[in-house]
Amino acid sequence: MSVFNTTEMACPACGAAVTFQLVHSVNAVRRPDLRVAILDRSFQRQPCPSCGTSFRVEPEFTYLDIKRKQFLAVWPASKLAQWQEVEARSQASYDKAFGPGTDGAALAAGGMLARCVFGWLGLNEKLIAAEHGIDDVELEMAKLATLRELGDIKLGADREFRLVGATDDELAVGWLRTSTEDIDDEYSVPRQLLNDIHAEPEKWASLRADVSGGMFVDYRRLLFAKE
Numbered sequence: 001m002s003v004f005n006t007t008e009m010a011c012p013a014c015g016a017a018v019t020f021q022l023v024h025s026v027n028a029v030r031r032p033d034l035r036v037a038i039l040d041r042s043f044q045r046q047p048c049p050s051c052g053t054s055f056r057v058e059p060e061f062t063y064l065d066i067k068r069k070q071f072l073a074v075w076p077a078s079k080l081a082q083w084q085e086v087e088a089r090s091q092a093s094y095d096k097a098f099g100p101g102t103d104g105a106a107l108a109a110g111g112m113l114a115r116c117v118f119g120w121l122g123l124n125e126k127l128i129a130a131e132h133g134i135d136d137v138e139l140e141m142a143k144l145a146t147l148r149e150l151g152d153i154k155l156g157a158d159r160e161f162r163l164v165g166a167t168d169d170e171l172a173v174g175w176l177r178t179s180t181e182d183i184d185d186e187y188s189v190p191r192q193l194l195n196d197i198h199a200e201p202e203k204w205a206s207l208r209a210d211v212s213g214g215m216f217v218d219y220r221r222l223l224f225a226k227e
């Protein structure tokens, strides 16, 4: 079931009260339109009835797609710095719903992609990768390898290096702004890089450890690691 709560929010432009259907959970099998709206970036975006400014609310919900075997705990981008604590909470939610001995255990049998993501851009990337048959761990490894090659690691909470599309031969990746979702720089990376990573696991083992290890599978795991 997809669940929404009706809530009043202040318009970020004029401060007027806006009635918002705030999402709590998405069931993408029953509501495929919500998945489409996430991908086209219209989900949870609406205009203020007073001033007309369109705005989008930071995500905080559970995304479940039993058909595609995806469980995504979606958190506000602003919580990235607390990713370790958020990852633990996400794991607890997943275990409660789909862990051994639960009603959901049978649904998760055969493998469920269980991830936590931060912000709309993080969520979109997981959906885009799955759509193109790309393993998200290998994708993050490829992104980190690409950034090292480019020598262009932009730190900061408002910059994200994300997959934005793919063809049979190439990955389209780019630097996006968390706040506006605008893309600043876009690069094409040969999809062969994913095959290379897949073919030589030992060579890439340390990079794999940098981007994975829990539900937060992301190159920023390394960059925002606590000392």
Ligand SMILES: [Zn+2]
Pocket (backbone or CB within 6 Å): 011, 012, 013, 014, 015, 016, 048, 049, 050, 051, 052, 053
């Ligand atoms: Zn307004």
